[in-house]
Amino acid sequence: MKTVFSTLLATAFVLAGAGRAAAQTAVDPHAGHAQEAARPAAQAAVNEKLPPDAEGAVAALKRSSRHQEWVDIKVPGSATTLKTFVVYPERKEKAGVVIVIHEIFGLSDWVRGVADQLAEDGFIAIAPDLLSGKGPNGGGTAELADKATQVIRTLTPEEILAGLNAVRDYGMKLPAANGKTGVVGYCWGGTESFNYAVNQPGLNAAVVYYGTSPSDPAAYAKIKAPVLGLYGGNDARVDATIPTAEENMKKNGKSYQPNLFEGAGHGFLRQQTGANGANMQATEKAWPMTIEFFRKNLGS
DSSP states (O other): OOOOHHHHHHHHHHHHHHHHHHHHHHHGGGGGGOOOOOOOOGSSOOTTOOOTTTHHHHHHHHHHOOOOOEEEEOTTTOOOOEEEEEOOOOOOOOOOEEEEEBTTTSSSSHHHHHHHHHHTTTEEEEEETTTTSSSSSGGGGHHHHHHHHHGGGGOOOHHHHHHHHHHHHHHHSSEEEEEEEEEEEETTHHHHHHHHHHHOOOOEEEEESSOOOOOOOOGGGGGOSOOOEEEEOOOOOHTTTTHHHHHHHHTTTTEEEEEEEEEEEETEEEEEOGGGHHHHHHHHHHHHHHHHHHHHHHHH
């Protein structure tokens, strides 16, 4: 149900919103996951306790006072280095490290905005471009542009695991790190976050945003870290895989907390103005859950 605020604004901004939606669909395939005729809430006041949506990411990154840097992380056994965005929290104590796995679209400004918010909430956030070296002239997401969604499907499980392990090793060695590591992923990255929990026994926590669960029941026995799942209620493709995870995590005595947000669509954290307010409601519930989960398992 639309909020009173969005209802009042709808008439005033419907034409401008429709133009923005059409333009975003042309450059951002993810917009198709929850299309709307208008996006009036884009004019709403920014809630700095939440990650930005796709439209607000660049501005949020510019507003940030936190230390942001780009590093090249070497992957053992490979000539490729991962171009990686790192953000540090402003705190006196050492912090847990959270690896941020991007969507199928690669390392975008929005993913960097999420990383910055994780740093705001007290964690060292590390967001690698897993498409590094796959673009023209050895580039990554930026060079691939709209071909990123095709190329990302060529990554092998072994490549992804090697890259994430290299990022985790880098993070654990940082002087400001407390030795604990977690992972969070979105869409394609959500699936890979669950997979990383299967394949990295040293992981301390995994958060899955609307990513599919492992299909092999035997995989769940390997998981050591607790897993938090956050899903849109209107996302049947992904949600159909939740029961497999519930059954097998329970059978193996593992911690799995799935949360379904009614009315929200796939990609709700990125498109917070979608689904007639349900995406924002999901975001307002899911993000605090994420931070509480990481603080519990990585230290506050």
